[in-house]
Amino acid sequence: MxxxxxxxxxxxxxxxxxxxxxxxxxxxxxxxxxxxxxxxxxxxxxxxxxxxxxxxxxxxxxxxxxxxxxxxxxxxxxxxxxxxxxxxxxxxxxxxxxxxxxxNYHDHFSNAVKAKFVRDLSLSRPMCEIAADSFTSSNTIIRSLESVENNFKVNRNWLPSHLSLDDFKSGKRFSSSGMSMCLINAVNHRIIDIIPERNNKFLRNYFIQYSHKARLSVMTITVDLYAPYRSLIKELFPNAFIIADKFHVVTQAYTAMNKIRIRVMKEYGAGTHEYRALKRFWKLLLKNQDDVDYHRYYPRINFKYAELSDSEVLDRLFDMSSELKTAYEYYQLLLQMYRKNS
Incomplete structure (x- = not known):
């Protein structure tokens, strides 16, 4: 050769x-x-x-x-x-x-293949796609990455000015709770590190490894609405403002809006016209106002087959409860604020 x-x-x-x-x-x-x-x-x-x-x-x-x-x-x-x-x-x-x-000893994949795994994953390619190109499986890629993880060192003397913390389901193999956390640069959306556990004790021990100067340089931290995170962030990042992750804010508003609809339904009682209408058009109440149809008319079974547009159906639902209308207006205001980055 x-x-x-x-x-x-x-x-x-x-x-x-x-x-x-x-x-x-x-x-x-x-x-x-x-x-x-x-x-x-x-x-x-x-x-x-x-x-x-x-x-x-x-x-x-x-x-x-x-x-x-x-x-x-x-x-x-x-x-x-x-x-x-x-x-x-x-x-x-x-x-x-x-x-x-x-x-490496006992390996059946060359180091060049493992290097390709790392290179492809750095381009944010799906793992199943990388596995298909390399004629292997996703589990093989995971095992290969675990064998080379010690080669990647995180710089403990630097943190970006704008951080983002996002938890994800990692499984029991990687985390005792099955949930881990991504440490992300909020400006360029690059992952800095993966934190195996998301409980406060583990997070405190993890962030203490970073220098005091690096933690002081962080100006904002975007995180979900889990209350214990806030006290921990204030302790470890004294200069950082806490920004609520918009996904979790909208999710809570979505849940609260749905709870009000269900409560109004129960007040009218099962079997009533109002109960059936509020139950049937639950998706319409949670829909973004910009996507509501004002022009096309359909026969509505809950309103004696009257030809109504989506906006007219909403008006009839609001006539059933002023509280529902107030909650809907607040919910839509919140959606608009995030959609327009106001």
Missing amino acids: DNNIKLLLGITDPNLTIDPKYQYTSYIEEKIIKNSKALLCHLYLSYPMHCPNCKVLMLHNGTKVVNNVHLSSAGKKLVLSIRKQKYLCPECKKTLTAKFKDT
Whole structure:
């Protein structure tokens, strides 16, 4: 195997050569591996090995074939079928196997494939899409990233002026509670770090690792409406203003609006005309006012099949409760404020 082929394949191990068994035939063949077509590249790995105990030159003791998944070639899965030399110490009888430089011990994916995983994930590509391109699974990508996570160091002496904290479901494998938190730069929306746990004790111990100067530089922190976060932020980031995440604000307003509708329904009682109308048009009450139809008319079963537009239906619902109308106006004002960034 010459240097040009190694360069094209991204192989850096100088001891890897074409398997002598295939030197008079093609050492690359197309085979079906795990129900998909793959290119199988037959290679040989051997070099002088000295016993780590006796320091004597070890003897050849047969070979062992190991398959390593490499970067895809020509749109097909590329598998390096490496026949590794086995060694035997003539003094202490210790046995060893030649090590492939481009793959970690016990791994079946080359380091070049793992580097591609990290590069693709940095571009915010979906994990399932990356897995399909690499002819692997999402679980394999997760395991590969866990093995290289120690190579990524977070700068504890710097934090952006505008931070955002957002929790997400990470699963029991990553977090004891199943929920973790993203630390995000609110300006460019880049993820700074993933915090495994979201409880106050863990968050305090995590942020204490950052220098006092870095924490003082934070001017705003966008976070949800969970009350314990506020006291923790005031303690650790004394110069930061707390901004309520608009998604959680709108969600709470949505929930409160729906509760008022349900309460008005129950006041009228099941089986009444008002109860049925408020129950049927619940989506219309929660709809953004800009999306309400004022022009098209439909026969409405709850209003004796009268031809009414969506806006006219809302007017009839508001006639049933002044409290519902007031809540609706406040809810729409809140939606407009966020939609126009007012």
